[in-house]
Amino acid sequence: MDEAKANIAASPLPTEQTLRRRKNLVFQAWRFAALNLRMLTMITKGSH
Amino acid sequence: MGCTVARVVVLGAGISGHTAALHLRRLLGKAHEVVVVSPNSKWNWIPSNIWVGVGKMTTDQVTFPLAPIYKRKGITFHQALATALYPEGSPDMQSPHVSVKYTEPARLNETANISYDYLINATGPKLNFAATPGLGPDGYTASVCTAPHATEAAAQLAGVISKMKNGERQRLVIGVGHGTCTCEGAAFEYTFNVEHEVRAAGVRDMADITYLTNEFELGDFGVGGMTFSQSGFETTSKLWTESLFRERGVNAVLGAHVEKIEPGVINYEQVDGSKNQLGFDFAMLLPPFRGADLQAFNAIGEDVTSEVFAPSGFMKVDANYTAKPYEEWRAEDWPSTYESSRFPNVFGVGIAFAPPHQISRPRTSPNGTLIAPAPPRTGMPSGVMGKTAALTIYDRIKMGPAATAHRASMATMGAACVASAGTGLRHGSAAAMTMYPVVPDYQRFGSTGRSVKDTFGEIGLAGHWIKYMLHFAFIYKAKARPLWYLIPE
Numbered sequence: 001m002d003e004a005k006a007n008i009a010a011s012p013l014p015t016e017q018t019l020r021r022r023k024n025l026v027f028q029a030w031r032f033a034a035l036n037l038r039m040l041t042m043i044t045k046g047s048h
Numbered sequence: 049m050g051c052t053v054a055r056v057v058v059l060g061a062g063i064s065g066h067t068a069a070l071h072l073r074r075l076l077g078k079a080h081e082v083v084v085v086s087p088n089s090k091w092n093w094i095p096s097n098i099w100v101g102v103g104k105m106t107t108d109q110v111t112f113p114l115a116p117i118y119k120r121k122g123i124t125f126h127q128a129l130a131t132a133l134y135p136e137g138s139p140d141m142q143s144p145h146v147s148v149k150y151t152e153p154a155r156l157n158e159t160a161n162i163s164y165d166y167l168i169n170a171t172g173p174k175l176n177f178a179a180t181p182g183l184g185p186d187g188y189t190a191s192v193c194t195a196p197h198a199t200e201a202a203a204q205l206a207g208v209i210s211k212m213k214n215g216e217r218q219r220l221v222i223g224v225g226h227g228t229c230t231c232e233g234a235a236f237e238y239t240f241n242v243e244h245e246v247r248a249a250g251v252r253d254m255a256d257i258t259y260l261t262n263e264f265e266l267g268d269f270g271v272g273g274m275t276f277s278q279s280g281f282e283t284t285s286k287l288w289t290e291s292l293f294r295e296r297g298v299n300a301v302l303g304a305h306v307e308k309i310e311p312g313v314i315n316y317e318q319v320d321g322s323k324n325q326l327g328f329d330f331a332m333l334l335p336p337f338r339g340a341d342l343q344a345f346n347a348i349g350e351d352v353t354s355e356v357f358a359p360s361g362f363m364k365v366d367a368n369y370t371a372k373p374y375e376e377w378r379a380e381d382w383p384s385t386y387e388s389s390r391f392p393n394v395f396g397v398g399i400a401f402a403p404p405h406q407i408s409r410p411r412t413s414p415n416g417t418l419i420a421p422a423p424p425r426t427g428m429p430s431g432v433m434g435k436t437a438a439l440t441i442y443d444r445i446k447m448g449p450a451a452t453a454h455r456a457s458m459a460t461m462g463a464a465c466v467a468s469a470g471t472g473l474r475h476g477s478a479a480a481m482t483m484y485p486v487v488p489d490y491q492r493f494g495s496t497g498r499s500v501k502d503t504f505g506e507i508g509l510a511g512h513w514i515k516y517m518l519h520f521a522f523i524y525k526a527k528a529r530p531l532w533y534l535i536p537e
Protein backbone atom coordinates (compact mmCIF):
# COMPACT_ATOMS: atom_id res chain seq x y z
CA MET A 1 0.00 0.00 0.00
CA ASP A 2 1.59 3.33 -0.96
CA GLU A 3 2.25 5.98 1.67
CA ALA A 4 -0.61 8.31 0.65
CA LYS A 5 -3.08 5.44 0.74
CA ALA A 6 -1.71 4.24 4.10
CA ASN A 7 -1.92 7.72 5.64
CA ILE A 8 -5.48 8.21 4.45
CA ALA A 9 -6.48 4.78 5.76
CA ALA A 10 -4.95 5.56 9.16
CA SER A 11 -6.44 9.04 9.53
CA PRO A 12 -9.22 9.63 12.05
CA LEU A 13 -12.84 9.68 10.94
CA PRO A 14 -15.26 12.26 12.34
CA THR A 15 -17.50 11.00 15.11
CA GLU A 16 -21.25 10.64 14.65
CA GLN A 17 -21.69 13.74 16.80
CA THR A 18 -19.37 15.72 14.53
CA LEU A 19 -21.21 14.50 11.43
CA ARG A 20 -24.56 15.51 12.97
CA ARG A 21 -23.23 18.91 14.00
CA ARG A 22 -21.97 19.60 10.48
CA LYS A 23 -25.56 19.47 9.23
CA ASN A 24 -27.52 20.67 12.31
CA LEU A 25 -29.21 23.93 11.31
CA VAL A 26 -29.10 25.55 14.75
CA PHE A 27 -25.49 24.62 15.40
CA GLN A 28 -24.43 25.67 11.92
CA ALA A 29 -26.26 29.01 12.23
CA TRP A 30 -24.11 29.73 15.26
CA ARG A 31 -21.00 28.59 13.37
CA PHE A 32 -21.99 30.83 10.44
CA ALA A 33 -21.97 33.86 12.76
CA ALA A 34 -18.76 32.80 14.52
CA LEU A 35 -16.89 32.03 11.29
CA ASN A 36 -17.92 35.35 9.75
CA LEU A 37 -16.63 37.17 12.80
CA ARG A 38 -13.37 35.23 12.67
CA MET A 39 -12.95 35.97 8.98
CA LEU A 40 -13.72 39.65 9.47
CA THR A 41 -11.03 39.80 12.16
CA MET A 42 -8.60 38.13 9.78
CA ILE A 43 -9.37 40.56 6.99
CA THR A 44 -8.47 43.55 9.12
CA LYS A 45 -5.02 42.21 9.96
CA GLY A 46 -2.01 43.30 8.05
CA SER A 47 -2.68 45.97 5.43
CA HIS A 48 -1.94 49.66 6.01
CA MET B 49 3.30 68.62 -4.96
CA GLY B 50 0.68 66.35 -6.53
CA CYS B 51 -0.53 65.96 -10.13
CA THR B 52 -3.13 68.38 -11.43
CA VAL B 53 -4.32 65.86 -13.97
CA ALA B 54 -3.22 62.25 -13.96
CA ARG B 55 -4.08 59.14 -15.92
CA VAL B 56 -3.88 55.79 -14.17
CA VAL B 57 -3.98 52.74 -16.42
CA VAL B 58 -4.93 49.36 -14.98
CA LEU B 59 -4.08 46.30 -17.06
CA GLY B 60 -6.51 43.52 -16.27
CA ALA B 61 -10.03 43.49 -14.86
CA GLY B 62 -9.90 40.50 -12.56
CA ILE B 63 -10.25 40.62 -8.81
CA SER B 64 -7.09 42.66 -8.34
CA GLY B 65 -7.31 45.04 -11.28
CA HIS B 66 -11.04 45.70 -11.08
CA THR B 67 -10.74 46.36 -7.34
CA ALA B 68 -7.90 48.82 -7.97
CA ALA B 69 -9.82 50.61 -10.72
CA LEU B 70 -12.99 51.01 -8.64
CA HIS B 71 -11.10 52.35 -5.63
CA LEU B 72 -9.12 54.78 -7.80
CA ARG B 73 -12.27 56.07 -9.41
CA ARG B 74 -13.93 56.44 -6.01
CA LEU B 75 -11.00 58.36 -4.54
CA LEU B 76 -9.79 60.51 -7.43
CA GLY B 77 -11.55 63.63 -8.64
CA LYS B 78 -13.06 63.76 -12.10
CA ALA B 79 -10.07 65.65 -13.45
CA HIS B 80 -8.07 62.45 -13.22
CA GLU B 81 -8.66 59.59 -15.62
CA VAL B 82 -8.87 55.94 -14.66
CA VAL B 83 -8.42 53.55 -17.58
CA VAL B 84 -8.87 49.78 -17.63
CA VAL B 85 -7.40 47.63 -20.38
CA SER B 86 -8.66 44.05 -20.45
CA PRO B 87 -8.97 41.52 -23.28
CA ASN B 88 -12.07 40.09 -21.61
CA SER B 89 -15.43 41.79 -21.96
CA LYS B 90 -16.72 40.17 -18.78
CA TRP B 91 -15.77 40.01 -15.10
CA ASN B 92 -15.72 36.53 -13.62
CA TRP B 93 -16.16 35.58 -9.95
CA ILE B 94 -13.69 32.74 -10.38
CA PRO B 95 -14.26 31.01 -7.00
CA SER B 96 -17.75 30.04 -8.19
CA ASN B 97 -16.46 28.45 -11.42
CA ILE B 98 -16.24 25.28 -9.34
CA TRP B 99 -20.02 25.24 -9.16
CA VAL B 100 -20.34 25.91 -12.88
CA GLY B 101 -18.04 22.92 -13.32
CA VAL B 102 -20.54 20.59 -11.61
CA GLY B 103 -23.56 22.11 -13.32
CA LYS B 104 -24.90 23.94 -10.25
CA MET B 105 -24.41 27.45 -11.70
CA THR B 106 -24.40 28.89 -15.20
CA THR B 107 -21.86 31.16 -16.85
CA ASP B 108 -24.32 34.05 -16.51
CA GLN B 109 -24.41 33.59 -12.74
CA VAL B 110 -20.64 33.99 -12.37
CA THR B 111 -19.89 36.68 -14.97
CA PHE B 112 -21.19 40.09 -16.01
CA PRO B 113 -20.26 42.59 -18.76
CA LEU B 114 -17.67 45.16 -17.69
CA ALA B 115 -18.45 47.97 -20.11
CA PRO B 116 -21.73 49.12 -18.50
CA ILE B 117 -20.14 49.19 -15.04
CA TYR B 118 -17.18 51.20 -16.24
CA LYS B 119 -19.42 53.58 -18.17
CA ARG B 120 -21.58 54.17 -15.09
CA LYS B 121 -18.53 54.78 -12.90
CA GLY B 122 -16.68 57.01 -15.37
CA ILE B 123 -13.84 54.59 -16.04
CA THR B 124 -12.46 54.49 -19.57
CA PHE B 125 -12.50 50.92 -20.80
CA HIS B 126 -10.46 49.45 -23.64
CA GLN B 127 -11.31 45.85 -24.45
CA ALA B 128 -7.81 45.05 -25.59
CA LEU B 129 -4.76 42.96 -24.85
CA ALA B 130 -1.72 44.79 -23.53
CA THR B 131 1.35 43.72 -25.48
CA ALA B 132 4.26 45.95 -24.47
CA LEU B 133 5.26 48.52 -21.88
CA TYR B 134 7.26 51.64 -22.66
CA PRO B 135 7.83 53.00 -19.14
CA GLU B 136 10.38 55.58 -20.39
CA GLY B 137 8.46 56.45 -23.53
CA SER B 138 9.76 55.53 -26.96
CA PRO B 139 11.23 57.23 -30.00
CA ASP B 140 7.64 57.63 -31.27
CA MET B 141 5.95 58.75 -28.06
CA GLN B 142 7.69 60.66 -25.27
CA SER B 143 5.38 59.82 -22.37
CA PRO B 144 5.31 56.40 -20.66
CA HIS B 145 2.77 54.23 -22.45
CA VAL B 146 1.46 50.74 -23.03
CA SER B 147 0.80 49.22 -26.46
CA VAL B 148 -2.46 47.36 -26.84
CA LYS B 149 -4.21 45.26 -29.45
CA TYR B 150 -8.01 45.39 -29.43
CA THR B 151 -10.12 42.27 -28.86
CA GLU B 152 -13.36 44.26 -29.02
CA PRO B 153 -15.13 42.98 -32.17
CA ALA B 154 -15.64 46.47 -33.65
CA ARG B 155 -11.90 47.17 -33.43
CA LEU B 156 -10.50 43.66 -33.66
CA ASN B 157 -6.69 43.59 -34.00
CA GLU B 158 -6.36 47.38 -34.17
CA THR B 159 -3.41 48.62 -32.13
CA ALA B 160 -2.96 51.73 -30.05
CA ASN B 161 -0.63 53.32 -27.52
CA ILE B 162 -2.14 54.49 -24.21
CA SER B 163 -0.06 56.91 -22.15
CA TYR B 164 -0.07 56.80 -18.37
CA ASP B 165 1.22 58.56 -15.29
CA TYR B 166 0.79 55.42 -13.21
CA LEU B 167 0.31 51.83 -14.32
CA ILE B 168 -1.01 48.82 -12.42
CA ASN B 169 -0.19 45.47 -13.99
CA ALA B 170 -3.00 43.17 -12.84
CA THR B 171 -2.97 40.91 -15.87
CA GLY B 172 -3.32 37.72 -13.86
CA PRO B 173 -2.23 34.31 -15.12
CA LYS B 174 -1.66 33.04 -18.58
CA LEU B 175 -3.12 29.52 -18.43
CA ASN B 176 -0.13 27.57 -19.64
CA PHE B 177 -1.82 24.38 -20.90
CA ALA B 178 1.01 24.07 -23.44
CA ALA B 179 3.43 23.17 -20.62
CA THR B 180 2.02 19.62 -20.58
CA PRO B 181 1.27 17.84 -23.87
CA GLY B 182 -2.38 16.79 -23.99
CA LEU B 183 -3.46 19.04 -21.12
CA GLY B 184 -6.58 21.15 -21.29
CA PRO B 185 -9.78 21.52 -23.30
CA ASP B 186 -7.84 21.46 -26.59
CA GLY B 187 -6.28 18.22 -25.35
CA TYR B 188 -7.84 15.45 -23.31
CA THR B 189 -8.71 17.05 -19.98
CA ALA B 190 -11.27 19.51 -18.65
CA SER B 191 -10.62 22.80 -16.87
CA VAL B 192 -12.53 25.04 -14.48
CA CYS B 193 -10.23 28.05 -14.81
CA THR B 194 -12.72 30.03 -16.89
CA ALA B 195 -16.52 29.96 -16.89
CA PRO B 196 -16.74 28.56 -20.46
CA HIS B 197 -14.19 25.85 -19.58
CA ALA B 198 -16.21 25.00 -16.47
CA THR B 199 -19.39 24.69 -18.52
CA GLU B 200 -17.67 22.15 -20.77
CA ALA B 201 -16.40 20.29 -17.68
CA ALA B 202 -19.95 20.08 -16.33
CA ALA B 203 -21.17 18.58 -19.61
CA GLN B 204 -18.41 15.97 -19.54
CA LEU B 205 -19.18 15.18 -15.91
CA ALA B 206 -22.86 14.73 -16.74
CA GLY B 207 -21.87 12.28 -19.46
CA VAL B 208 -19.76 10.27 -17.03
CA ILE B 209 -22.58 10.20 -14.44
CA SER B 210 -24.92 8.98 -17.15
CA LYS B 211 -22.54 6.12 -17.97
CA MET B 212 -22.35 5.17 -14.29
CA LYS B 213 -26.14 5.11 -14.12
CA ASN B 214 -25.96 2.64 -17.03
CA GLY B 215 -23.71 0.41 -14.95
CA GLU B 216 -20.30 1.41 -16.31
CA ARG B 217 -17.63 1.99 -13.68
CA GLN B 218 -15.80 5.29 -14.30
CA ARG B 219 -12.40 6.66 -13.28
CA LEU B 220 -12.43 10.34 -12.38
CA VAL B 221 -9.12 12.13 -11.87
CA ILE B 222 -8.97 15.70 -10.60
CA GLY B 223 -5.97 17.79 -9.67
CA VAL B 224 -3.09 19.65 -11.24
CA GLY B 225 -1.49 19.00 -14.59
CA HIS B 226 2.14 20.01 -13.94
CA GLY B 227 4.68 19.86 -11.17
CA THR B 228 4.74 23.62 -10.67
CA CYS B 229 1.01 24.33 -10.61
CA THR B 230 -0.74 26.44 -8.01
CA CYS B 231 -4.42 26.59 -6.97
CA GLU B 232 -4.40 23.19 -5.30
CA GLY B 233 -7.28 24.51 -3.16
CA ALA B 234 -9.43 24.87 -6.26
CA ALA B 235 -8.56 21.33 -7.37
CA PHE B 236 -9.46 20.11 -3.88
CA GLU B 237 -12.80 21.94 -4.09
CA TYR B 238 -13.65 20.49 -7.46
CA THR B 239 -12.71 16.98 -6.28
CA PHE B 240 -15.16 17.07 -3.40
CA ASN B 241 -17.90 18.83 -5.36
CA VAL B 242 -17.65 16.07 -7.99
CA GLU B 243 -17.73 13.42 -5.26
CA HIS B 244 -20.79 15.13 -3.75
CA GLU B 245 -22.60 15.20 -7.12
CA VAL B 246 -21.73 11.59 -7.92
CA ARG B 247 -23.05 10.55 -4.50
CA ALA B 248 -26.20 12.65 -4.95
CA ALA B 249 -26.74 10.94 -8.32
CA GLY B 250 -26.74 7.59 -6.51
CA VAL B 251 -23.71 6.20 -8.35
CA ARG B 252 -20.87 6.78 -5.88
CA ASP B 253 -20.12 3.05 -5.80
CA MET B 254 -19.49 3.13 -9.58
CA ALA B 255 -16.83 5.88 -9.35
CA ASP B 256 -13.12 5.69 -8.60
CA ILE B 257 -12.17 9.26 -7.69
CA THR B 258 -8.50 10.21 -7.48
CA TYR B 259 -6.92 13.54 -6.52
CA LEU B 260 -3.64 13.96 -8.42
CA THR B 261 -1.44 16.68 -6.99
CA ASN B 262 2.08 18.12 -6.89
CA GLU B 263 1.71 18.65 -3.12
CA PHE B 264 4.08 16.48 -1.13
CA GLU B 265 1.40 15.97 1.51
CA LEU B 266 -2.35 16.43 1.55
CA GLY B 267 -3.34 19.71 3.17
CA ASP B 268 -0.31 21.57 1.79
CA PHE B 269 -2.45 23.80 -0.51
CA GLY B 270 0.71 25.46 -1.79
CA VAL B 271 1.21 27.24 1.55
CA GLY B 272 3.24 24.55 3.26
CA GLY B 273 0.22 23.28 5.16
CA MET B 274 -1.19 24.71 8.36
CA THR B 275 -1.36 23.90 12.04
CA PHE B 276 -4.71 24.32 13.73
CA SER B 277 -5.67 24.30 17.36
CA GLN B 278 -8.52 21.82 17.78
CA SER B 279 -10.02 20.33 20.95
CA GLY B 280 -6.98 21.29 22.99
CA PHE B 281 -4.43 19.83 20.58
CA GLU B 282 -2.42 21.14 17.68
CA THR B 283 -3.46 19.29 14.56
CA THR B 284 -2.15 19.64 11.06
CA SER B 285 -4.00 20.40 7.86
CA LYS B 286 -2.39 17.17 6.59
CA LEU B 287 -4.28 15.04 9.12
CA TRP B 288 -7.44 17.11 8.72
CA THR B 289 -7.41 16.71 4.94
CA GLU B 290 -6.49 13.01 5.03
CA SER B 291 -9.51 12.54 7.29
CA LEU B 292 -11.79 14.10 4.68
CA PHE B 293 -10.29 11.91 1.96
CA ARG B 294 -10.93 8.82 4.08
CA GLU B 295 -14.45 9.95 4.98
CA ARG B 296 -15.38 10.54 1.34
CA GLY B 297 -13.43 7.60 -0.15
CA VAL B 298 -11.19 9.67 -2.41
CA ASN B 299 -7.77 8.34 -3.42
CA ALA B 300 -4.69 10.52 -3.68
CA VAL B 301 -1.51 10.58 -5.78
CA LEU B 302 0.98 12.97 -4.23
CA GLY B 303 4.19 14.71 -5.28
CA ALA B 304 3.34 14.29 -8.96
CA HIS B 305 4.48 16.08 -12.08
CA VAL B 306 2.27 15.27 -15.07
CA GLU B 307 4.54 14.78 -18.09
CA LYS B 308 2.09 13.98 -20.83
CA ILE B 309 -1.57 13.18 -21.28
CA GLU B 310 -2.84 10.78 -23.90
CA PRO B 311 -6.45 9.73 -24.53
CA GLY B 312 -7.53 8.13 -21.26
CA VAL B 313 -4.02 8.03 -19.75
CA ILE B 314 -2.11 10.48 -17.55
CA ASN B 315 1.66 9.93 -17.51
CA TYR B 316 3.35 11.32 -14.43
CA GLU B 317 6.55 11.27 -12.43
CA GLN B 318 6.67 11.41 -8.66
CA VAL B 319 9.16 12.98 -6.29
CA ASP B 320 10.97 9.65 -5.82
CA GLY B 321 11.65 9.55 -9.57
CA SER B 322 9.19 6.75 -10.34
CA LYS B 323 7.17 7.06 -13.52
CA ASN B 324 3.58 5.88 -13.55
CA GLN B 325 0.34 6.03 -15.45
CA LEU B 326 -3.19 6.75 -14.31
CA GLY B 327 -6.15 5.81 -16.49
CA PHE B 328 -9.14 8.10 -16.62
CA ASP B 329 -12.61 8.45 -18.08
CA PHE B 330 -12.96 12.04 -16.84
CA ALA B 331 -10.09 14.30 -15.84
CA MET B 332 -9.97 17.92 -14.69
CA LEU B 333 -6.39 19.07 -14.27
CA LEU B 334 -5.43 22.68 -13.67
CA PRO B 335 -2.66 24.15 -15.83
CA PRO B 336 0.46 25.87 -14.51
CA PHE B 337 0.49 29.63 -14.71
CA ARG B 338 2.79 32.03 -16.47
CA GLY B 339 2.66 35.80 -16.54
CA ALA B 340 0.88 37.51 -19.43
CA ASP B 341 3.08 37.82 -22.55
CA LEU B 342 4.16 41.42 -21.91
CA GLN B 343 7.39 42.89 -23.20
CA ALA B 344 9.11 46.05 -22.00
CA PHE B 345 11.29 48.52 -23.91
CA ASN B 346 13.40 51.49 -22.85
CA ALA B 347 13.38 55.02 -24.25
CA ILE B 348 15.47 54.10 -27.28
CA GLY B 349 13.50 50.96 -28.04
CA GLU B 350 15.87 48.38 -26.52
CA ASP B 351 14.23 45.29 -25.07
CA VAL B 352 14.36 45.48 -21.24
CA THR B 353 11.81 42.70 -20.64
CA SER B 354 14.24 40.73 -18.48
CA GLU B 355 14.77 43.77 -16.24
CA VAL B 356 11.06 44.24 -15.63
CA PHE B 357 9.79 40.66 -15.65
CA ALA B 358 11.02 37.37 -14.24
CA PRO B 359 11.56 34.46 -16.69
CA SER B 360 8.11 33.26 -15.60
CA GLY B 361 6.58 36.39 -17.13
CA PHE B 362 5.50 37.78 -13.74
CA MET B 363 6.54 41.35 -12.89
CA LYS B 364 9.45 41.90 -10.54
CA VAL B 365 8.42 44.11 -7.63
CA ASP B 366 9.84 45.01 -4.19
CA ALA B 367 10.71 41.41 -3.28
CA ASN B 368 14.06 39.82 -2.50
CA TYR B 369 14.77 37.72 -5.59
CA THR B 370 18.18 36.47 -4.44
CA ALA B 371 18.32 32.74 -5.16
CA LYS B 372 18.71 30.85 -1.88
CA PRO B 373 17.86 27.49 -0.39
CA TYR B 374 14.56 26.82 1.39
CA GLU B 375 16.22 27.01 4.81
CA GLU B 376 17.22 30.64 4.13
CA TRP B 377 13.81 31.85 2.96
CA ARG B 378 12.43 34.65 5.09
CA ALA B 379 9.10 36.40 5.44
CA GLU B 380 10.90 39.68 4.57
CA ASP B 381 11.62 38.28 1.09
CA TRP B 382 8.02 39.00 0.16
CA PRO B 383 6.95 42.32 -1.37
CA SER B 384 4.71 44.79 0.42
CA THR B 385 4.28 47.82 -1.84
CA TYR B 386 4.15 45.94 -5.17
CA GLU B 387 6.08 48.68 -6.91
CA SER B 388 8.08 47.57 -9.94
CA SER B 389 11.71 47.07 -9.02
CA ARG B 390 12.58 49.06 -12.14
CA PHE B 391 9.97 51.83 -12.46
CA PRO B 392 8.46 53.52 -9.37
CA ASN B 393 5.20 54.48 -11.08
CA VAL B 394 4.45 50.90 -12.15
CA PHE B 395 2.89 48.28 -9.87
CA GLY B 396 2.37 44.52 -10.20
CA VAL B 397 -0.47 43.04 -8.14
CA GLY B 398 -2.41 39.84 -7.72
CA ILE B 399 -1.07 36.92 -9.71
CA ALA B 400 0.89 39.33 -11.95
CA PHE B 401 3.69 39.98 -9.46
CA ALA B 402 6.69 37.66 -9.34
CA PRO B 403 6.93 35.88 -5.99
CA PRO B 404 10.46 35.65 -4.55
CA HIS B 405 10.10 31.85 -4.30
CA GLN B 406 7.50 29.26 -3.33
CA ILE B 407 5.92 29.03 0.08
CA SER B 408 5.91 25.20 0.25
CA ARG B 409 9.26 23.41 0.34
CA PRO B 410 10.23 22.68 -3.29
CA ARG B 411 11.37 19.21 -4.22
CA THR B 412 13.31 17.87 -7.18
CA SER B 413 13.12 14.28 -8.31
CA PRO B 414 16.30 12.24 -8.90
CA ASN B 415 15.65 12.92 -12.62
CA GLY B 416 15.93 16.68 -11.95
CA THR B 417 12.20 17.37 -12.26
CA LEU B 418 11.01 20.29 -10.11
CA ILE B 419 7.85 19.31 -8.24
CA ALA B 420 6.89 22.36 -6.23
CA PRO B 421 3.49 23.99 -5.73
CA ALA B 422 3.70 27.63 -6.76
CA PRO B 423 2.46 30.13 -4.16
CA PRO B 424 -1.26 30.81 -4.41
CA ARG B 425 -2.51 34.37 -4.73
CA THR B 426 -6.11 33.86 -3.71
CA GLY B 427 -8.97 36.33 -4.04
CA MET B 428 -8.62 38.08 -0.73
CA PRO B 429 -4.88 38.91 -0.87
CA SER B 430 -5.26 39.82 -4.55
CA GLY B 431 -8.04 42.28 -3.81
CA VAL B 432 -6.02 43.75 -0.94
CA MET B 433 -2.99 44.21 -3.20
CA GLY B 434 -5.09 45.97 -5.83
CA LYS B 435 -6.51 48.34 -3.22
CA THR B 436 -3.08 48.91 -1.70
CA ALA B 437 -1.57 49.97 -5.04
CA ALA B 438 -4.61 52.19 -5.65
CA LEU B 439 -4.15 53.92 -2.30
CA THR B 440 -0.46 54.52 -2.98
CA ILE B 441 -1.18 55.99 -6.39
CA TYR B 442 -3.93 58.18 -4.94
CA ASP B 443 -1.52 59.55 -2.30
CA ARG B 444 1.16 60.22 -4.93
CA ILE B 445 -1.27 62.02 -7.21
CA LYS B 446 -2.44 64.15 -4.29
CA MET B 447 0.81 64.70 -2.41
CA GLY B 448 3.57 64.02 -4.91
CA PRO B 449 5.69 61.04 -5.99
CA ALA B 450 7.53 60.91 -2.69
CA ALA B 451 4.38 59.98 -0.74
CA THR B 452 4.98 56.85 1.29
CA ALA B 453 3.67 53.69 -0.28
CA HIS B 454 0.96 51.69 1.42
CA ARG B 455 2.00 48.18 2.41
CA ALA B 456 0.31 44.78 2.43
CA SER B 457 2.76 41.89 2.53
CA MET B 458 1.46 38.34 2.33
CA ALA B 459 3.78 37.72 5.28
CA THR B 460 1.77 40.12 7.47
CA MET B 461 -1.62 39.58 5.90
CA GLY B 462 -4.21 37.08 7.00
CA ALA B 463 -6.42 35.21 4.59
CA ALA B 464 -9.76 33.52 4.79
CA CYS B 465 -10.52 30.75 2.32
CA VAL B 466 -13.65 28.71 1.90
CA ALA B 467 -13.21 25.47 -0.01
CA SER B 468 -16.54 24.04 -1.05
CA ALA B 469 -17.03 20.31 -0.54
CA GLY B 470 -20.50 20.11 -2.10
CA THR B 471 -23.44 22.41 -2.78
CA GLY B 472 -26.90 22.60 -1.24
CA LEU B 473 -28.34 25.02 1.29
CA ARG B 474 -29.40 22.06 3.44
CA HIS B 475 -26.90 19.37 2.50
CA GLY B 476 -23.83 21.21 1.26
CA SER B 477 -20.57 21.62 3.11
CA ALA B 478 -17.33 23.52 2.89
CA ALA B 479 -14.02 23.77 4.66
CA ALA B 480 -13.75 27.28 6.07
CA MET B 481 -10.15 28.19 6.79
CA THR B 482 -8.26 31.17 8.09
CA MET B 483 -4.51 31.54 8.23
CA TYR B 484 -2.32 34.25 9.66
CA PRO B 485 -0.10 35.10 7.99
CA VAL B 486 -0.41 33.69 4.47
CA VAL B 487 3.37 33.41 4.10
CA PRO B 488 4.70 31.68 7.23
CA ASP B 489 7.13 33.60 9.41
CA TYR B 490 9.14 31.07 11.40
CA GLN B 491 11.21 33.78 13.12
CA ARG B 492 8.05 35.37 14.53
CA PHE B 493 5.80 32.35 15.15
CA GLY B 494 8.20 29.47 15.70
CA SER B 495 7.90 26.01 14.20
CA THR B 496 4.37 26.37 12.80
CA GLY B 497 5.21 29.66 11.06
CA ARG B 498 1.78 31.03 11.83
CA SER B 499 -0.39 32.11 14.73
CA VAL B 500 -2.06 28.89 15.89
CA LYS B 501 -4.85 31.00 17.41
CA ASP B 502 -5.60 32.69 14.09
CA THR B 503 -5.05 29.65 11.84
CA PHE B 504 -8.15 27.58 11.78
CA GLY B 505 -10.18 25.10 9.76
CA GLU B 506 -13.70 23.78 10.09
CA ILE B 507 -15.94 21.68 7.87
CA GLY B 508 -19.69 22.08 7.82
CA LEU B 509 -22.86 23.47 6.29
CA ALA B 510 -22.01 26.96 7.58
CA GLY B 511 -18.97 27.00 5.32
CA HIS B 512 -21.19 26.42 2.32
CA TRP B 513 -23.53 29.23 3.41
CA ILE B 514 -20.49 31.52 3.70
CA LYS B 515 -19.20 30.67 0.23
CA TYR B 516 -22.69 31.19 -1.19
CA MET B 517 -22.99 34.54 0.61
CA LEU B 518 -19.56 35.60 -0.65
CA HIS B 519 -20.64 34.80 -4.22
CA PHE B 520 -23.42 37.40 -4.01
CA ALA B 521 -21.44 39.86 -1.90
CA PHE B 522 -18.45 40.00 -4.23
CA ILE B 523 -20.56 40.26 -7.37
CA TYR B 524 -22.48 43.12 -5.69
CA LYS B 525 -19.14 44.75 -4.87
CA ALA B 526 -17.71 44.20 -8.34
CA LYS B 527 -20.81 45.74 -9.93
CA ALA B 528 -20.07 48.84 -7.80
CA ARG B 529 -23.55 48.87 -6.30
CA PRO B 530 -24.30 51.36 -3.48
CA LEU B 531 -21.79 51.24 -0.63
CA TRP B 532 -19.83 48.50 -2.45
CA TYR B 533 -16.61 49.72 -0.84
CA LEU B 534 -17.87 48.72 2.62
CA ILE B 535 -17.49 45.08 1.65
CA PRO B 536 -13.89 44.23 2.57
CA GLU B 537 -11.55 42.72 -0.02
